[in-house]
Amino acid sequence: MQTIDLATTPLREMNATLQAQADQTNATSWDILNPRGAHAIAVGLDAPIEVTVRGSTGYYCAGMNKQATVHVTGSAGPGVAENMMSGTVIIDGDASQYAGATGRGGLLVIKGNASSRCGISMKGIDIVVQGNIGHMSAFMGQAGNLVVCGDAGDALGDSLYEARLFVRGSVKSLGADCIEKEMRPEHLEILRDLLTRAGIEADPQEFRRYGSARKLYNFDIDNAAAY
Amino acid sequence: MTTHDKRIPQTVPIQSATFTNPINAEIRRAAATGIYDIRGGGAKRKVPHFDDLLFLGASISRYPLEGYREKCDTRVTLGTRFAKTPIELDIPITIAGMSFGALSAQAKEALGRGASAAGTSTTTGDGGMTPEERGHSTKLVYQYLPSRYGMNPDDLRRADAIEIVVGQGAKPGGGGMLLGQKISDRVAEMRTLPKGIDQRSACRHPDWTGPDDLEIKILELREITGWRVPIYVKVGGTRPYYDTALAVKAGADVVVLDGMQGGTAATQDVFIENVGLPILACIRPAVRALQDLGMHREVQLIVSGGIRTGADVAKAMALGADAVAIGTAALIALGDNDPKWEAEYQALGTTTGAYDDWHEGRDPAGITTQDPELAARLDPVEAGRRLRNYLKVMTLEAQTIARACGHNHLHNLEPEDLCALTMEAAAMAQVPLAGTDWYPGKPGTGY
Numbered sequence: 001m002q003t004i005d006l007a008t009t010p011l012r013e014m015n016a017t018l019q020a021q022a023d024q025t026n027a028t029s030w031d032i033l034n035p036r037g038a039h040a041i042a043v044g045l046d047a048p049i050e051v052t053v054r055g056s057t058g059y060y061c062a063g064m065n066k067q068a069t070v071h072v073t074g075s076a077g078p079g080v081a082e083n084m085m086s087g088t089v090i091i092d093g094d095a096s097q098y099a100g101a102t103g104r105g106g107l108l109v110i111k112g113n114a115s116s117r118c119g120i121s122m123k124g125i126d127i128v129v130q131g132n133i134g135h136m137s138a139f140m141g142q143a144g145n146l147v148v149c150g151d152a153g154d155a156l157g158d159s160l161y162e163a164r165l166f167v168r169g170s171v172k173s174l175g176a177d178c179i180e181k182e183m184r185p186e187h188l189e190i191l192r193d194l195l196t197r198a199g200i201e202a203d204p205q206e207f208r209r210y211g212s213a214r215k216l217y218n219f220d221i222d223n224a225a226a227y
Numbered sequence: 228m229t230t231h232d233k234r235i236p237q238t239v240p241i242q243s244a245t246f247t248n249p250i251n252a253e254i255r256r257a258a259a260t261g262i263y264d265i266r267g268g269g270a271k272r273k274v275p276h277f278d279d280l281l282f283l284g285a286s287i288s289r290y291p292l293e294g295y296r297e298k299c300d301t302r303v304t305l306g307t308r309f310a311k312t313p314i315e316l317d318i319p320i321t322i323a324g325m326s327f328g329a330l331s332a333q334a335k336e337a338l339g340r341g342a343s344a345a346g347t348s349t350t351t352g353d354g355g356m357t358p359e360e361r362g363h364s365t366k367l368v369y370q371y372l373p374s375r376y377g378m379n380p381d382d383l384r385r386a387d388a389i390e391i392v393v394g395q396g397a398k399p400g401g402g403g404m405l406l407g408q409k410i411s412d413r414v415a416e417m418r419t420l421p422k423g424i425d426q427r428s429a430c431r432h433p434d435w436t437g438p439d440d441l442e443i444k445i446l447e448l449r450e451i452t453g454w455r456v457p458i459y460v461k462v463g464g465t466r467p468y469y470d471t472a473l474a475v476k477a478g479a480d481v482v483v484l485d486g487m488q489g490g491t492a493a494t495q496d497v498f499i500e501n502v503g504l505p506i507l508a509c510i511r512p513a514v515r516a517l518q519d520l521g522m523h524r525e526v527q528l529i530v531s532g533g534i535r536t537g538a539d540v541a542k543a544m545a546l547g548a549d550a551v552a553i554g555t556a557a558l559i560a561l562g563d564n565d566p567k568w569e570a571e572y573q574a575l576g577t578t579t580g581a582y583d584d585w586h587e588g589r590d591p592a593g594i595t596t597q598d599p600e601l602a603a604r605l606d607p608v609e610a611g612r613r614l615r616n617y618l619k620v621m622t623l624e625a626q627t628i629a630r631a632c633g634h635n636h637l638h639n640l641e642p643e644d645l646c647a648l649t650m651e652a653a654a655m656a657q658v659p660l661a662g663t664d665w666y667p668g669k670p671g672t673g674y
Contacts, residue, residue: 012454015450039443043451044380044451060447066380078434079434083378085379098433104419120433121374121429121433123375124419140427142418159427161420162421217407217421218424218425219262221262
């Protein structure tokens with residue numbers, strides 16, 4: 001176990017150290033102490049290492065992550081795991097706005113609640129939220145899966161492309177061009193796998209699936225009110 | 228006697244200055260289709276521009292430099308504020324961001340070839356970085372846009388600079404669009420979108436709003452790239468003083484300011500023609516913001532939107548810019564709107580010089596298309612050579628003017644070298660109306 005104390009180590013030095021880890025490194029386990037809400041912690045990583053951040057983080061923790069597993073024991077500020085490519089990010093507490101924004105791969109697990117715009121413009125990332133999510137989540141979501149074990153706020157999936165949304169609780173409202181869809185066996189299998197990988201116990205049968213109606217994919221004057 | 232009696236003088240038919248034929252045609256088109264007009268390019272309306280300024284040249288009080296013997300430097304360094312590796316260019320004319328998707332792969336390659344041969348940079352666009360573009364661009368600026376199509380940390384680290392796009396002159400406050408005709412298999416894959424849809428880009432970034440967030444976003448990008456490359460912030464011409472000041476406050480190395488004449492691949496005509504400022508109105512407020520913050524020349528200013536000639540370059544730099552960017556002019560140099568395609572333009576219902584349906588992907592010149600047969604018409608080597616020639620000519624023109632004004636570097640051009648032909652241009656550029664020592668709004672004049 002390697003330890004970096006942000007109370008005494010500059011952010012630049014911490015990120016440079018983690019970014020310098022190679023695929024075959026033996027230093028696979030890292031503890032980050034005293035994050036105290038600092039921004040851009042553990043960004044741009046590209047090695048199969050495990051990083052545990054002991055506390056809460058500011059903006060963009062684990063931004064553009066590749067391969068690494070980043071575990072935040074507290075809560076995360078806006079844009080956690082933004083544009084993640086691969087790997088896993090786990091937040092024990094809550095996540096602020098834009099969690100997993102534009103993510104292209106990997107798994108983001110939020111054990112608490114996620115604020116507004118969770119999964120905005122998601123492009124292949126899988127996001128599992130144990131609690132609730134805020135309004136405008138999965139706005140313009142292009143690909144990937146968003147699983148919500150609690151409730152979803154207003155305008156879920158507005159202007160959605162091909163991202164799949166699964167919600168166990170209530171949905172306050174659906175956004176433009178987002179509709180409820182049939183939950184078929186292959187979707188239950190996707191859901192079961194994601195819940196298992198996230199370490200969350202929940203029955204896939206209790207979820208409902210939402211996706212794009214695909215009516216806004218090409219301009220049609222009859223849909224003008226939705227634009 | 229009737230009104231048609233030829234024995235009496237007849238009333239001459241008078242066309243309305245308000246309901247002109249183009250306006251009426253647009254009303255009829257809108258009524259028939261139910262959709263606004265979409266097109267490419269920048270504002271076509273006449274606005275105060277560099278043509279409304281003149282250089283004074285040398286006189287008894289200023290002596291010129293010898294045209295072919297005395298050196299006039301054109302080099303510029305961008306990103307000196309924080310980046311470990313600033314961009315060093317031979318000429319202060321860069322190629323503006325244009326996406327693969329909007330342009331063919333051949334066109335992107337040609338831009339890279341031409342820019343590299345001339346010693347300058349080119350820029351990606353709203354579709355990610357292609358290997359062709361990276362491979363042929365000595366200096367490549369990677370745009371960081373609201374859509375984040377194709378965004379990934381590897382390309383981010385492959386870039387020579389990062390340009391965070393907040394807005395562009397053709398549509399400040401609007402997102403991009405790429406219609407289904409141009410969403411080919413490759414474009415769809417790069418953007419993670421279904422093939423053939425009308426793609427809409429977001430108008431603002433998904434994970435930050437406002438200058439305080441921007442400062443943190445810049446920090447994140449610097450941490451990911453090891454503080455190596457410059458970070459530009461590009462804004463459309465709207466509130467140039469405040470936007471420049473806020474970009475500087477957020478930590479930008481370079482501010483890119485794009486006027487309403489700057490082109491877009493596609494957006495609503497009503498947006499292009501009615502939102503934003505001409506670049507002439509933007510430069511002095513932006514420079515004043517930099518000067519007020521003590522950052523003029525430390526944070527570099529690139530301006531764009533309607534730059535066509537070396538005179539435009541020299542005028543922009545005299546007003547305080549460190550460099551310019553060209554987009555539409557570069558496409559014309561490649562072969563866009565070339566008269567040799569007139570028959571095909573006619574078949575598309577347009578004519579040479581007016582073709583702007585770039586979003587439809589049927590460009591006869593093979594530039595704004597994803598159609599393989601049309602794209603193959605553009606030879607990237609030849610087109611790149613034309614762009615290099617054009618960039619060289621612009622540079623020579625700017626040097627000619629600078630020497631005539633007595634300057635041994637383009638950066639030494641100054642507002643005192645200029646006068647204005649119109650009141651509007653005098654007010655916007657804050658240089659005297661020709662033959663006077665006054666411009667509207669001049670401090671201490673009471674006007």
